[in-house]
Amino acid sequence: MDRLTNVTVVDPRDGTTTAHQDIHFADGRITKIGTTAGPHPDAIDGQDRFVVPGFVDMHAHPLNLADPAPELGLMLAFGITGFRQMSGTPDLLRHRPDTTDRTPALLATPGPVLTPINAGKPATAVAEVQRQARAGADFIKAALITPDVYYAVQAEADRLGIPVVGHLPAGIDVRAASRAGFRSIEHVGPQLGVLAGCSCHEDHLRAASSGNPIPAPPFKIPFADRIAGKLLQRIVINPSQLTTPATLAAVRETIDTFDEDKARTLARQFADNDTWNCPTLIRIKAQQLCDNPTFAADPNLRYATTKERKAWTRAAESFHQKFTEAQRATFTEQFDLQKRMVKILAEEGAPLLAGTDAVGAAWVIAGASLHDEFDLLAESGLTPLRILQTATTDPARFLNREKTAGTVSAGKEANLVLLDADPTTKAANLHTISAVIRAGTHHNKEALQSLKAQATNR
Ligand SMILES: [Zn+2]
Incomplete structure (x- = not known):
């Protein structure tokens, strides 16, 4: 994956949300964020979901x-x-x-x-x-x-x-x-x-x-x-x-x-x-x-x-x-x-x-x-x-890591959480995780389920 398309970016500094955005990644970093350009073969469709920092x-x-x-x-x-x-x-x-x-x-x-x-x-x-x-x-x-x-x-x-x-x-x-x-x-x-x-x-x-x-x-x-x-x-x-x-x-x-x-x-x-x-x-x-x-x-x-x-x-x-x-x-x-x-x-x-x-x-x-x-x-x-x-x-x-972490912005580490619902309106919406991106790698719902399954019945 080199980009996530059609997401709403949440800015945790002031709670502003920007809809219909594409986030581009390279080498574990966010390289660019801009208005959705439409479907792309190497992209994951975010389906209007909310993106917050990991x-x-x-x-x-x-x-x-x-x-x-x-x-x-x-x-x-x-x-x-x-x-x-x-x-x-x-x-x-x-x-x-x-x-x-x-x-x-x-x-x-x-x-x-x-x-x-x-x-x-x-x-x-x-x-x-x-x-x-x-x-x-x-x-x-x-x-x-x-x-x-x-x-x-x-x-x-x-x-x-x-x-x-x-x-x-x-x-x-x-x-x-x-x-x-x-x-x-x-x-x-x-x-x-x-x-x-x-x-x-x-x-x-x-x-x-x-x-x-x-x-x-x-x-x-x-x-x-x-x-x-x-x-x-x-x-x-x-x-x-x-x-x-x-x-x-x-x-x-x-x-x-x-x-x-x-x-x-x-x-x-x-x-x-x-x-x-x-x-x-x-x-x-x-x-x-x-x-x-x-x-x-x-x-x-x-x-x-x-x-x-x-x-x-x-x-x-x-x-x-x-x-x-x-x-x-x-x-x-x-x-x-x-x-x-x-x-x-x-x-x-x-x-x-x-x-x-x-x-x-x-x-x-x-x-x-x-x-x-x-x-x-x-x-x-x-x-x-x-x-x-x-x-x-x-x-x-x-942690003095503001240059590389804390917001969803170009230049920062590609550590993100994709949420089904807007976390700025209700704290419970922080639970609605549908995907996690860690160092640019996309972990979809099935991948997250499998991590949970590996920790079950131990
Ligand atoms: Zn302790």
């Missing part, structure tokens, strides 16, 4: 799998043409997979995430940052570090010109972290991270939520990264399972003392400091509402492996057993507040990214989960256009 999942972990092919195929089948890998290994940095037109592109990856195992003290953390920067990490991901370690990490990362993203350190002042340059906050915190900064009991909540679940080891452990990796894998299915009654009381207090003006001021500060949020609402919901029966009834569960389905069902059962009805109601209210916060972030112009935490997390299915995220962003009150942006123009800006 979606980017800005928080995913497919490359932690020994064989990620089925998950990468699923991602492509659901319109994802690129992703940000959120946990790395020295091996991954050494042998970055050559992405092909059959898989979404690996757009950025960190080295091993920072935990007390590899970053328990400022000096060890700084050495780890230096090691990862030398090994070619695109960014540093903080997971379970203390505020003093974070500030040392941020200073060293600034010196080396590498961004720091991830989980806000427990008990940190979110405004101070934003000012210091924390580049993207994942999962609205997680836990109380962002919400605590919107409470009129902020100081008390910060004190209540400090402290690390894993203490730093007193000496250097051999194979520390592998040990940390195993440990995280076990926690990762549903970290909410570890929530203590004291933390739940702090969650309750956060909900009861939420101050909308404070939240808006914080959101404007994120906008001013270019502090991004990748809320991963589907991940938060799957954690905090783990026993919600809609998860077990999701038809997309057929794309999860048998082992995953068993582990996720077990996670839902133990969540249901561990927490009382009142505690589970608090988790639900927390989720409602997290969605309200996402709407405030959008309204105040704070930058946002669509992400899922797919692969490893309970009920979060590779590919399909980005569409769950679209639905939850819509449920939060974001407009269809704003939602489209979080998976297209926003990732391009965040």
